Amino acid sequence: MKIIETGIDDLIVLEPVVFGDERGYFYESFNENVWKEKVGKVPNFVQDNESMSHRGVLRGLHFQKPPFAQAKLVRVVAGSAIDVAVDIRKNSSTYGQSFSVKLTAENKKQMFVPEGFAHGFVTLEDNTIFSYKCTNYYNKESEDGLQWNDSSLNINWEINDPILSEKDKSYKSFINFATPFD
Numbered sequence: 001m002k003i004i005e006t007g008i009d010d011l012i013v014l015e016p017v018v019f020g021d022e023r024g025y026f027y028e029s030f031n032e033n034v035w036k037e038k039v040g041k042v043p044n045f046v047q048d049n050e051s052m053s054h055r056g057v058l059r060g061l062h063f064q065k066p067p068f069a070q071a072k073l074v075r076v077v078a079g080s081a082i083d084v085a086v087d088i089r090k091n092s093s094t095y096g097q098s099f100s101v102k103l104t105a106e107n108k109k110q111m112f113v114p115e116g117f118a119h120g121f122v123t124l125e126d127n128t129i130f131s132y133k134c135t136n137y138y139n140k141e142s143e144d145g146l147q148w149n150d151s152s153l154n155i156n157w158e159i160n161d162p163i164l165s166e167k168d169k170s171y172k173s174f175i176n177f178a179t180p181f182d
Helices: 032-038
Strands: 002-005 012-015 019-021 024-026 047-053 058-064 072-078 080-087 098-104 110-113 117-123 128-134 143-145
Touching: 058 080, 072 080, 072 098, 072 117, 080 110, 080 128, 098 110, 117 128
Parallel strands: none
Antiparallel strands: 002 012, 012 110, 019 024, 047 128, 058 117, 058 143, 072 110, 072 128, 080 098, 080 117
């Protein structure tokens, strides 16, 4: 597994070794021993989630407030998406900075999004399946988010007029945001 640094502490992209032939392919999407060797402390994943979205659906920018904060290991199983993480740790030197990566079924890249980040993605194809492992259980009262198109975050979603939920349309701007993360 190749680890790709993002320029933001603790936020990494993982590129697995894929074994393929005329029959198809095989790869390990997670291996605790490899993680320990290449990354360090192994996250304690407790919940796996999966969503299917049609082209142009944007989900985010979401996070859960402490004590229900979650780290996530995200990947695309089918289709493709632009995946985005925003550092919302107020004592971080990269507070307010974002990073994006194209995750596809073909490239099989994954992104590890630590606690203290807002996270979102936009799908680039119909029937895109997005899968992620979480380090904490979902808690509705702890969910929050940021405006996906906040100009101060300057995120290039690579798509115009995304399809949004009412909840995702209602999140506050980054400028008016008081982070719960140190």
